[in-house]
Amino acid sequence: MTPDAEFGYELLVCRYAELAWHPSDGPRPAVVSRQLGTEERRWDTVVIEVDPAAFAARRAFGERTVDSDLLHVVRNAPAEWAWYRDALPHPGYPWRYVRRAVHRAAGRDLIEERRDGNRIELRRLRPYPDWVERIVAVENKPDLDRSAADRLAGQLAHDVGTGLADEAWLATETTGERVEPALLRELPVEAGILATDFSEGVRADAAEVAWHPSDLAPAGDGERDPETETLRLEIAERAYGKGWRSFREAMRPDCRHFELRREGRALVPYCAAKEKVPTGRECSGACAEFSPEPPKWRTKGWPIEGGPGKGVAALLERRRERERDRVERVE
Incomplete structure (x- = not known):
């Protein structure tokens, strides 16, 4: 339905x-x-x-979004060590923001970074595809x-x-x-x-x-x-x-009324209290029907640090990764 x-x-x-x-x-x-x-x-x-x-080559850059500032760095990172101002085109905004992006990119293992005296140098780990x-x-x-x-x-x-x-x-x-x-x-x-x-x-x-x-x-x-x-x-x-399963981040799967229901080959959120598919605005801590899952639910086969709500989030995450794997294998 x-x-x-x-x-x-x-x-x-x-x-x-x-x-x-x-x-x-x-x-x-x-x-x-x-x-x-x-x-x-x-x-x-x-x-x-x-x-x-x-x-598949893109997935080597990790599962998180490479935002606009990081894209400027990873797409232009040189194959050999170079000062970042020589290696990267002028961004149209102050270089100090580029320097921060270089640090962030290195922190996520998107590029390599080193200091040569007072200069920050970088080189790519792999070409951005x-x-x-x-x-x-x-x-x-x-x-x-x-x-x-x-x-x-x-x-x-x-x-x-x-x-x-x-x-x-x-x-x-x-x-x-x-x-x-x-x-x-x-x-x-x-x-x-x-x-x-x-x-x-x-x-x-x-x-x-x-x-x-x-x-x-x-x-x-x-x-x-x-x-x-x-x-x-x-x-x-x-x-x-x-992805499209990010609704879990705007909702409260840790509510005792939250469910995932099957619609053919899809899983969609469902509120047992309201008997409907809720929106992110409706499914929030401010909802009058919100009721946190009891702590004892978290000790019946669920990870000790989580519960059914954590299980829902993990299930949706696994499904997203499964679809990414399938796309990568298509010939």
């Missing part, structure tokens, strides 16, 4: 994309995340299509009434106009009608429409393409300006580090 809340629907779309991307062109290795974008635009679901070999092939933005709206379509039209038009993503999609629940209502709305023709049916949970065949998207890459040689490419890489890095 599809969750009523748009948040729950968003999680099902993310899991579907993880299982069955690309919906019209066949399987492509991809990393899926949610609620990412820029200051001007935030996407519900983000699909980062990757090169498996380059993705070109692992991102395409970025796809998906807007999720299970019930696409006219007012919702009007709001989405402007958002999708922004995605088409900026070309930051390679494709833009709308995911909506199928109605079973001969012509899906989404096709009758005033939406940009460049945006694809994905009609989903999660009535029996998430499956690889739980969606079909109602409208095929256009390629939003720049015309001609298809190259974007360096600033846009850097922004795309920053988004991809955040997607890699965050």
Whole structure:
């Protein structure tokens, strides 16, 4: 049964994309995340299509996001020892911030660092790979009434106009009608429409393409300006580090009412007290129904330093790592 809340629907779309991307062109290795974008635009679901070999090389840089300041260091770190001001291009902001980023990068074993007198030198441990092939933005709206379509039209038009993503999609629940209502709305023709049916949970065949998207890459040689490419890489890095199961960080799995429920091949949060899929805002310490799990729960087969809530977080983390492993193995 599809969750009523748009948040729950968003999680099902993310899991579907993880299982069955690309919906019209066949399987492509991809990393899926949610609620990412820029200051001007935030996407519900983000699909980062990757090169498996380059993705494996990216994983050698660790499981955490390499943020924009660190990217400036690791992408430009030289093969041989050099003073950081000679080795790195001018960042457009004071060098003292670059120096801090060098220290952070070395602390995470992303580069090597040493001091030569008063100078800080660095060299790379490994080249940072070109692992991102395409970025796809998906807007999720299970019930696409006219007012919702009007709001989405402007958002999708922004995605088409900026070309930051390679494709833009709308995911909506199928109605079973001969012509899906989404096709009758005033939406940009460049945006694809994905009609989903999660009535029996998430499956690889739980969606079909109602409208095929256009390629939003720049015309001609298809190259974007360096600033846009850097922004795309920053988004991809955040997607890699965050994933879509990060809802566990905004919720309270240590509440006795918190559960994970299966929706086909997906696990989604569920509040037994409210009998619904809660949002991060609803599932918080300020919730009137919040009740910490009893300490004795933590001594019945659970790690002594945790309990069922810790177990939920560990399970979701293992699933994220399993999907990363699967993407890396795709040939």
